[in-house]
Amino acid sequence: xxxxxxxxxxxxxxxxxxxxxxxxxxxxxxxxxxxxxxxxxxxxxxxxxxxxxxxxxxxxxxxxxxxxxxxxxxxxxxxxxxxxxxxxxxxxxxxxxxxxxxxxxxxxxxxxxxxxxxxxxxxxxxxxxxxxxxxxxxxxxxxxxx
Amino acid sequence: xxxxxxxxxxxxxxxxxxxxxxxxxxxxxxxxxxxxxxxxxxxxxxxxxxxxxxxxxxxxxxxxxxxxxxxxxxxxxxxxxxxxxxxxxxxxxxxxxxxxxxxxxxxxxxxxxxxxxxxxxxxxxxxxxxxxxxxxxxxxxxxxxxxxxxxxxxxxxxxxxxxxxxxxxxxxxxxxxxxxxxxxxxxxxxxxxxxxxxxxxxxxxxxxxxxxxxxxxxxxxxxxxxxxxxxxxxxxxxxxxxxxxxxxxxxxxxxxxxxxxxxxxxxxxxxxxxxxxxxxxxxxxxxxxxxxxxxxxxxxxxxxxxxxxxxxxxxxxxxxxxxxxxxxxxxxxxxxxxxxxxxxxxxxxxxxxxxxxxxxxxxxxxxxxxxxxxxxxxxxx
Numbered sequence: 001x002x003x004x005x006x007x008x009x010x011x012x013x014x015x016x017x018x019x020x021x022x023x024x025x026x027x028x029x030x031x032x033x034x035x036x037x038x039x040x041x042x043x044x045x046x047x048x049x050x051x052x053x054x055x056x057x058x059x060x061x062x063x064x065x066x067x068x069x070x071x072x073x074x075x076x077x078x079x080x081x082x083x084x085x086x087x088x089x090x091x092x093x094x095x096x097x098x099x100x101x102x103x104x105x106x107x108x109x110x111x112x113x114x115x116x117x118x119x120x121x122x123x124x125x126x127x128x129x130x131x132x133x134x135x136x137x138x139x140x141x142x143x144x145x146x
Numbered sequence: 147x148x149x150x151x152x153x154x155x156x157x158x159x160x161x162x163x164x165x166x167x168x169x170x171x172x173x174x175x176x177x178x179x180x181x182x183x184x185x186x187x188x189x190x191x192x193x194x195x196x197x198x199x200x201x202x203x204x205x206x207x208x209x210x211x212x213x214x215x216x217x218x219x220x221x222x223x224x225x226x227x228x229x230x231x232x233x234x235x236x237x238x239x240x241x242x243x244x245x246x247x248x249x250x251x252x253x254x255x256x257x258x259x260x261x262x263x264x265x266x267x268x269x270x271x272x273x274x275x276x277x278x279x280x281x282x283x284x285x286x287x288x289x290x291x292x293x294x295x296x297x298x299x300x301x302x303x304x305x306x307x308x309x310x311x312x313x314x315x316x317x318x319x320x321x322x323x324x325x326x327x328x329x330x331x332x333x334x335x336x337x338x339x340x341x342x343x344x345x346x347x348x349x350x351x352x353x354x355x356x357x358x359x360x361x362x363x364x365x366x367x368x369x370x371x372x373x374x375x376x377x378x379x380x381x382x383x384x385x386x387x388x389x390x391x392x393x394x395x396x397x398x399x400x401x402x403x404x405x406x407x408x409x410x411x412x413x414x415x416x417x418x419x420x421x422x423x424x425x426x427x428x429x430x431x432x433x434x435x436x437x438x439x440x441x442x443x444x445x446x447x448x449x450x451x452x453x454x455x456x457x458x459x460x461x462x463x464x465x466x467x468x469x470x471x472x473x474x475x476x477x478x479x480x481x482x483x484x485x486x487x488x489x490x491x492x493x494x495x496x497x498x499x500x501x502x503x504x505x506x507x508x509x510x511x512x513x514x515x516x517x518x519x520x521x522x523x524x525x526x527x
Contacts, residue, residue, distance in 0.1 A: 007271035022392075030383075033392035034269060041383050041394075060293070062285035062337045064276060069260035072273030087282050089393065096393040098277060111293050122275060133275045 061088035154183025160351030172251035173209035224515020227482025250479035254348035285337035288431025313473025349475030353483035381518030
């Protein structure tokens with residue numbers, strides 16, 4: 001099946017070990033995500049691309065249980081087929097990153113649990129092309145531990 | 147600089163009004179404020195008009211009179227009304243005019259607000275992947291707050307139940323039926339931990355506030371209410387704000403905290419002086435958090451305060467006496483002026499069934515919304 005990434009420059013793809021792409025200010029060292037053309041702290045334009053860590057902990061979470069309006073959401077399933085998805089902020093060593101969470105809407109989630117980066121299809125274009133984005137999933141055998 | 151007085155307030159009912167445009171609702175609110183002040187439209191010297199849905203809310207003059215006065219349209223997210231009020235007050239403080247109006251109006255489609263993330267300075271993928279949504283932000287902010295400060299889902303239900311109860315005695319509110327905590331807790335989960343009845347709804351309505359130089363207020367009213375402060379602040383890096391694809395590890399205070407501090411300083415008052423408050427309750431969790439962000443309690447105290455009924459109309463710090471956004475809904479341009487309307491009634495002692503007992507002297511209003519903008523107004527007798 002044909003696939004495309006939702007945005008170029010957001011994460012490494014294709015890749016066996018994809019990482020999120022951020023920017024690091026060369027003046028004040030702030031790491032931002034996604035990659036900014038400027039530093040959102042000091043305003044410097046001297047920023048360089050940087051890769052974020054792929055593992056962290058769940059800092060907060062919710063579940064998106066109603067279907068976002070399309071557009072801008074790319075999901076096109078019928079309202080009755082919408083199952084929802086988790087959303088959270090993952091605390092990585094560099095920054096807290098907002099992400100969709102894999103797994104069913106009834107799967108337990110807990111602040112502090114270990115999470116890792118993955119790449120998932122979340123929508124399908126009219127021509128059948130799957131659209132990929134980054135997401136985080138619970139690290140096996142660690143759910144519930146801080 | 148001159149002090150500023152509120153001499154007239156008016157609002158429409160909030161809700162759904164098929165066949166009426168937002169601009170017509172705006173004119174209705176202005177006429178109500180003029181009647182309240184005993185003024186005619188031709189006496190108004192300038193205005194600020196706020197709306198999200200209406201491009202040119204100053205077109206309200208088509209229904210009031212084309213008198214040629216300067217009117218500036220403002221939009222500033224959920225703090226739109228705070229911006230209109232602040233600019234109107236500053237115009238008087240600077241001595242440019244003696245008497246003017248702030249009016250806000252809106253008419254939103256049903257359902258959560260939806261727009262394009264690019265219009266908020268964010269990448270397109272943020273909206274395309276289903277992350278550009280305000281309700282899930284509020285859910286994640288209260289989820290973390292509950293974890294950090296020991297707030298229970300029961301307290302969230304108490305917030306909503308109080309606001310529906312207050313809405314039931316507010317003739318102009320949208321939702322006027324009391325609701326039990328059990329029904330709120332067991333209603334459809336929308337964004338965990340927030341259920342359907344813990345959220346406000348975008349709706350329709352308008353409100354207007356007439357301001358004048360304090361030294362001339364007694365020409366118009368025997369009981370002027372003074373606008374001691376009205377300020378707007380935006381987010382700083384590190385604040386946990388709506389529409390944030392990421393956050394730096396170092397957390398900063400919310401814009402409400404800075405708006406609140408600036409307003410207290412400008413008013414020469416502190417949290418202990420506040421007798422009645424109107425806080426942005428986009429959802430039940432937002433009211434809980436905003437109580438602390440505005441200095442009205444410490445983080446975590448809310449669990450006890452709501453259990454004890456402290457935020458009820460007869461409590462030690464009454465919050466959202468007219469039912470807030472949960473009972474009134476949120477016509478963005480009008481929402482903050484609705485707060486000023488309610489606070490003015492409370493300070494005049496004319497709030498009827500909703501009247502805070504004793505003689506409330508200081509009223510406090512706070513707005514917060516996308517993309518991380520807060521407004522605070524402090525009123526006093």
